[in-house]
Amino acid sequence: MRLDGKVAIVTGAASGIGKRIAEVYAENGAAVAIADLNLAGAQAVADELKAKGARATAVAMDVTDEAAVIAGVAQVVKDLGGVDILISNAGIQIVNPIENYSFADWKKMQAIHVDGAFLTTRECIKQMYAAGKGGSIIYMGSVHSKEASKLKSAYVAAKHALVGLAKVVAKEGAAHGVRANVICPGFVRTPLVEKQIPEQAKELGISEADVIKNVMLKETVDGEFTTVDDVAQCALFLAAFETNALTGQSLVVSHGWFMQ
Numbered sequence: 735m736r737l738d739g740k741v742a743i744v745t746g747a748a749s750g751i752g753k754r755i756a757e758v759y760a761e762n763g764a765a766v767a768i769a770d771l772n773l774a775g776a777q778a779v780a781d782e783l784k785a786k787g788a789r790a791t792a793v794a795m796d797v798t799d800e801a802a803v804i805a806g807v808a809q810v811v812k813d814l815g816g817v818d819i820l821i822s823n824a825g826i827q828i829v830n831p832i833e834n835y836s837f838a839d840w841k842k843m844q845a846i847h848v849d850g851a852f853l854t855t856r857e858c859i860k861q862m863y864a865a866g867k868g869g870s871i872i873y874m875g876s877v878h879s880k881e882a883s884k885l886k887s888a889y890v891a892a893k894h895a896l897v898g899l900a901k902v903v904a905k906e907g908a909a910h911g912v913r914a915n916v917i918c919p920g921f922v923r924t925p926l927v928e929k930q931i932p933e934q935a936k937e938l939g940i941s942e943a944d945v946i947k948n949v950m951l952k953e954t955v956d957g958e959f960t961t962v963d964d965v966a967q968c969a970l971f972l973a974a975f976e977t978n979a980l981t982g983q984s985l986v987v988s989h990g991w992f993m994q
């Protein structure tokens with residue numbers, strides 16, 4: 735399962751899960767574009783990969799901004815010679831009970847998770863179709879693509895939407911050898927989750943330890959967090975898998991929190 739000669743764009747790759755995917759892809763032979771709102775962070779990751787001998791580039795990209803996505807993907811094609819793999823991963827979390835959820839926050843969540851997935855897919859798939867070499871599009875869903883939790887109306891709605899999008903892209907892309915799948919991680923201790931622990935403790939009126947034990951990891955088979963590496967290995971498998979046999983699927987990596 736290697737990615738020699740492939741070019742990957744990973745959004746939100748300046749941090750957390752996206753960063754680890756970029757590292758694992760580079761270790762397995764891919765050239766990697768680190769696309770993020772945070773250009774300094776993206777540059778630091780690209781520099782790290784280049785220092786280890788990989789081909790990498792940093793791209794300033796707000797995935798909610800159509801012009802920025804168009805320009806960013808064009809820059810990657812120019813810098814790295816094409817796009818074979820898209821990891822639509824950029825994301826944020828805003829927790830609040832629905833009666834207090836502001837419309838502005840709701841729209842921001844849909845814009846990053848759903849509009850971002852649409853815009854990056856459209857721009858990358860055009861390149862994949864034109865090159866005629868197929869491709870792999872991977873959406874970073876969540877157990878919340880399958881399950882619900884309190885306080886997460888916007889996130890759960892957005893993550894469910896990605897499953898629908900992946901199924902359509904799988905059908906449309908098949909004739910061109912473009913596959914589309916979703917990875918659905920359980921809780922991973924990235925900055926996105928570290929921020930939520932005190933927020934949820936406050937909203938639910940419980941301790942931070944209880945948020946971890948009785949909210950985040952309660953339904954897992956072993957009380958353990960999923961790791962960035964667990965998710966990156968799944969992303970490697972889905973990107974390296976060569977045929978349309980594996981498309982339109984969701985791969986849940988969550989210590990058994992959600993079982994299909």
Ligand code: NAD
Pocket residue numbers: 745746747748749750751752769770771772775795796797798823824825826846874875876877918919920921922923924925926927
């Ligand atoms: P993170 O906060 O560590 O990283 C997110 C990255 O996305 C950051 O570098 C940030 O700058 C970037 N970003 C945010 N808004 C952006 C935008 N508009 N355009 C481009 N980049 C933007 O978070 P993470 O935990 O690594 O999350 C990555 C993805 O994994 C998200 O989609 C998240 O929903 C999903 N996920 C995370 C977990 C978890 O427990 N951490 C579980 C399931 C799914």
